[in-house]
Amino acid sequence: MNYFDTDTLLYHSEIHMVQFIKENQALHLSAIARGLGITRGAVSQMIMRLEKKGVVSKEPDPGNNRKVILRLTSKGEKAYLGHKRNHDSYNAVVSTLLENASQSEMDFLKEFLMKYEKALHKTSSE
Numbered sequence: 001m002n003y004f005d006t007d008t009l010l011y012h013s014e015i016h017m018v019q020f021i022k023e024n025q026a027l028h029l030s031a032i033a034r035g036l037g038i039t040r041g042a043v044s045q046m047i048m049r050l051e052k053k054g055v056v057s058k059e060p061d062p063g064n065n066r067k068v069i070l071r072l073t074s075k076g077e078k079a080y081l082g083h084k085r086n087h088d089s090y091n092a093v094v095s096t097l098l099e100n101a102s103q104s105e106m107d108f109l110k111e112f113l114m115k116y117e118k119a120l121h122k123t124s125s126e
Contacts, residue, residue, distance in 0.1 A: 002015070002082075002083075002086070003082075004078070004079040004080075004082030004083050004086070005078050005079065005081065005082030005085075006055075006075050006078050006079050006082070008053045008054065008055065008075065008079075010053070010055070010079055013046065014046065014049065014050055014053075014055075015079060015083050017032075017036075017043075017046050017047075017050060017056075018050065018055060018056070018072060018076055018079055018080050018083065019080060019083060019084075020032060020035065020036060021056065021070050021071070021072055021076075022072055022076075022077070022080045025071070026069050027069065027070060028061065028067045028068065028069065028070075029043050029044055029047065029067075029068070029070070032070070047070060050076070053075075054073055054075050054076075055072065055073060055075050055076040055079055056070055056071070056072060056073065057070070057071050057072075057073050058070060058071075059071055
């Protein structure tokens with residue numbers, strides 16, 4: 001949980017929805033659901049929470065008045081930038097830790113992370 005430079009508490013899943021909306025602009029609910037591999041209902045519930053928090057707004061799609069397009073509000077933009085800054089600082093720490101790593105250490109780390117990711121995907125699909 002974090003505030004990401006706003007006055008609103010945003011959970012891990014919420015800030016990643018904010019990130020997805022920012023990096024994939026002008027999408028409908030169903031396109032977001034497909035992109036994230038979750039149900040349309042789950043997206044809809046999260047968007048309602050984010051809308052109540054003032055982070056996301058819905059706008060009518062000019063090309064299809066039955067659909068809405070999701071956009072970040074100014075608070076959403078601020079949260080996105082705060083989240084990005086957090087990731088950038090974490091990446092800088094990792095880069096510093098790895099700058100003197102040997103090739104065998106890098107190979108081990110790469111293999112470990114690949115196995116870890118594979119195990120996570122297996123666990124989440126069960």
